[in-house]
Amino acid sequence: MKRSRMWRAATAAASAAVLAGALGSAAWAADTVKVGYLIPLSGTAAAAIGQEMSRATHLAVDHINEEGGIKALGGAKLQLVEVDTRGDPQVAITEAERLINVEKVSVLIGAFQSSVTFPASAIAEKYQVPWIVDLSAKAEITERGFKYVFRPTQIPSSGNADSAADFIAWAGKTTGKQPKTGAIVYENTDWGQDLANTMRKRMAEMGIKVVFDESYPPNSPNLRPLVVKLKGAHPDVISMTSYTGDAVQLQKLIAQLRVDAMAIVGSAAGHVDRTFVPTVGVKAADMVFTTNGWAGYDSAITTPFARRFWDQYVGKYQADPTEFGVTAYADVWILKDALERAGSADPKAIRDALAKTDMKDNDITRLVGYDIAFDSKNQNTLKRFVVQQIKDGKYYTVWPSKLTPAGYKMVWPVPDWSDR
């Protein structure tokens, strides 16, 4: 008896809540713009990166909303609907459908991993909702020629390897210490293979003989045998393409087994992950080179806009943001810029505004370090990678040399392990 009454009361309360919710959201919809955000937060090696990007994205939304939202929409606030992809394309596809059809988002951002972004952004194209690709580098993402998929803050993977190769050529020339032999170590995924293919071609052009060329399964339990073999090949320069877990393992092994080379050049990703140096150890990570999609604090945090982001991020999370966080932060501002010009939360209007994006020398381009405009396939071809060297646990931009902070001198070739 008592139970049934309670049950009735509960149902009444629940239906009231549902009703209120429905009414509330109807009245609310006019002054919010719903943004779907797909990012790996668990269940994958990329989760650590996803967490950083998610934090920065939330921070950008907060900043935009604090500043009065989207002015062209009467101060409409951004509302982030975040989804954990777990690095699983199938989850992302299903969630993209849900975000579009159930949550009715106006635009999507995501999803870091190429293997996830590639199939999931096809859903956005199908329903004609714009998708801003953050850092997924697979070339085909924009080469499909989709109308609704934009890539403002990443270039195809080959661009990353090209920058590394350009740097190696430049460093050999300016120091007079040219590498003669090279090694290519990469994870056995499409990303790893794309970079390795480019690097192989570029080394051949530079006259560097490839003496070691091997991939490994990502997230390997034991890479020691690979490093033993690498050591036996005695390469002058080693190109590495790895995510965090493997990058950490490889560098620790290189230090332990004292693999001596003129330079080790990482390909951003794992080598610029905020946990790379602390996990490898300051000594073992010393003097490693890596490409980076972002030039770092000294070179890029030069405006009040950038400083606000940096200070608040550091204040909140006790960690320095890296390329991942910076890019995620910028992507939301790129969206804001388009929303202001679209003057509408309609996906089609946002698409048209995004396509006309043209940013030069503003706060956002100074933060990321390159201009932003799209070609006919909605690809921003203006992005470049820089190369940095880790010294005493800090990253210093060494290429292009105009971005090198005053007082830093590149070490090339790096000393043998026995001399450190």
Next chain:
Amino acid sequence: MTSILQALFDGLASGAIYGIIALGLSLQFGVMKIINFAHGSFLMVAMYLTFWATSLLGLHLLAAIPLVVAVLYLVGWGTQRWLIEPVYRKEATREPISVLIFTTGLWIFLDNLFLVLAGPDYRTPAGDWANGVFVLGDLIFTYPQVAGLVVSVLVTLLLVLFMRYTRLGRAIRATGQDREAASVLGIDSAAVYRTSFAIGLAILGVAGALLLAIFPVDPFIGDLFGVRAFIIVVLGGIGSIGGALAGGLMVGLIESLGAQFLPITYSEALIFAIFLAVLYFRPQGLFGVERA
């Protein structure tokens, strides 16, 4: 040549650690005939405990081992008593399938629990010990490798002696061979199971600490080593203690030496192929006893 010698030693060193990862599983598997899919996750737990012992308590990694072992012994006893026992009892007559399902759930649960507790980052132990090396000509041995070899052999030896010469050890063996007969002899099989499961996890505690010295931990590390532990158990022969170590060494050597001649992307397939071959020609495992 140097590479081959180095690979040989490396294979033995990682193999020894694989061996004691599998040791606890072999014990549980042999005595209770259960498939404990959460084994890899318990390894992850052991690694995190070691990490916290070194970073929060400031302990030396080797000094953390007794602490981790003690905690895992209790966790193991509790898991068997309150979680697995109720499931196991219901299905005691046939192969315990429910336990398989249950431990699969536990696997997913523990991984996600530690994702919440520890975050997704990779962690290595505090302190410089793990990076120390002995240099012998062109060969390089790290401290953790040497410690891993010594401790693994020691633990295996101790367990063999325990099983052979103590009353409890003999009771465990008797229960594993024939539960009904053992209970006729007055052995309380439930108590034996609790102890075996607890000892199994305690050994995993040693393994976790040693592994952390060479491999960073994250919440999903168990997936990497869990399946491998099963392979080793079957290779060595279910329930065979020396067999687990031998199986581990074998896997370590295959992995390390194999990669000197084949791309490392084939290592996993090589291990599994040899596993299948052994199963085919010696289903009881290399060191297992033929059973009717």
Next chain:
Amino acid sequence: MAARALLLPLGAAGALLLPLAFGNPYALSVVILALLYAYLALSWNLIGGITGQLSLGHAAYFGIGAYTSTVLFADLGLTPWLGMLAGAVLAGIAAVVIGLPCFRLRGAYYALATLAAAVILKVVVENSNELLGGPRGLDVRLLHDAPLYFQHTSKLFYYYVVLLLVGGALAANRWCLRSRFGYYLTAIRNDQEAAAALGVDARRYKLLAAVLSAAMTAIGGTFYAQYALFISPEKVFGVHLSVQIAVICIIGGRGTLWGPLLGALLLLMVVMRFEPRGVIALLGRALSGSRRLSGKAAKVRREAA
């Protein structure tokens, strides 16, 4: 009695009309995946449930199905409908190759041997490059509305195909449970030695069940490839998939007709959301509910027989 006779046509009609209840493709896509899992669990049930051989390597057959039809379509332009049959035949052959050595093994040994076989296949595909796409996986070329090529932009198309598959798998299971063949399989499960003593050629019947189960699983693989339009070794050969298929069937009640379906429905509610809370709920079910569920399913079966 009459009420039960009505149950089947009513259920079928309900299933046919179900999509009308969904206003958006998201819900339908969840249902399609659940039905696919139900189909896979039903296929697994033939060998893992009725015959009692705990296979943890069914992803091998799933992957063979997915890759065979996809490669035949990409390189020869063969419609996946025919590629599906080719995949089923290949998977059947694989089941013989894997089964012959593995059937000497019992229980946990058998489980691990099948798991190992699937891992080997996965690694081989990961190391292939030209034909199978290596770790990148393969895209199925997008044709939009081409039902003759097993593709359609509407999810309804896939819904009805998978519904048909589930219906077929239910029929196969029902036949296995009722026929002399199924009777032999059950005898093997309960006591292989006793069955052999009665003159049942245990190895032959186990192989037959394994081949049937593998071929059906491969068809599921083709369906998945056509539905997701992208396959990769990790996705279709992975250990997680093998375990998931087995777990779904076991949770619902293995060796029963409706158990696998029930298991898929349960898992659907939990897994699709990937919530830690959901996982804890799943845990609770595994702990306390699996017994009751299989009991219930067994009762359904007894009544149906």
